[in-house]
Amino acid sequence: MSNLLSSLRVALATMAICVAGYTAVILGFAQALTPTSANGSLITNDAxxxxxSRLIAQAFSSPEYVWPRPSAVDYDAGGAGGSNLSPANPQITARAQELISAHGGASVDAPIPADLVxxxxxxxxxxxSLEGALFQAARVAEARGVEVSAIERMIEERAVTPGGPFTAGRIVNVLDLNLTLDADLAAPAASQ
Structure with a gap:
């Protein structure tokens, strides 16, 4: 019986140190150094x-917004994952053709960036990608009634190079850009 009680005390002490203690230390460390990312990089409106969140894509489908990459999980953060379909699967081809049509088509002169399909x-x-955002500039400008150059300028200003000189391409956070579009231009009556 004493062995059982000793084992139970060791197990409880181990759980207290390794589960509760370690978690509290890591959480406190993250809150002290990077509170924004530790709390999910949440974006709030004026109210x-x-x-x-700057870390999780959202669905945008109205023409006045820049659209994100397609999602195999319908942008459900609780169920992240891919489609697990082979690149040769006809469903992948059909989805890509549907997305190309939704973006207004593509041609040899104006190829659609791969990340949009x-x-x-x-x-x-x-x-x-910056190219993916710029590809959508004409549609967004037309829907908002502004010059394409104004949308392109806003996209260029929001583009970042995450790896600095070690990264070849620039990227744009879709939610951040769309919030900027609403703030700097007249917010459209239609919702996302």
């Missing part, structure tokens, strides 16, 4: 209401 591995990538 203080959370409207999204292919889902990311988790289906939640909040960024698209």
């Amino acid at each position: 203080g209401t959370v409207v999204g 292919t889902a990311s591995g988790a289906g939640l990538d909040p960024h698209i």
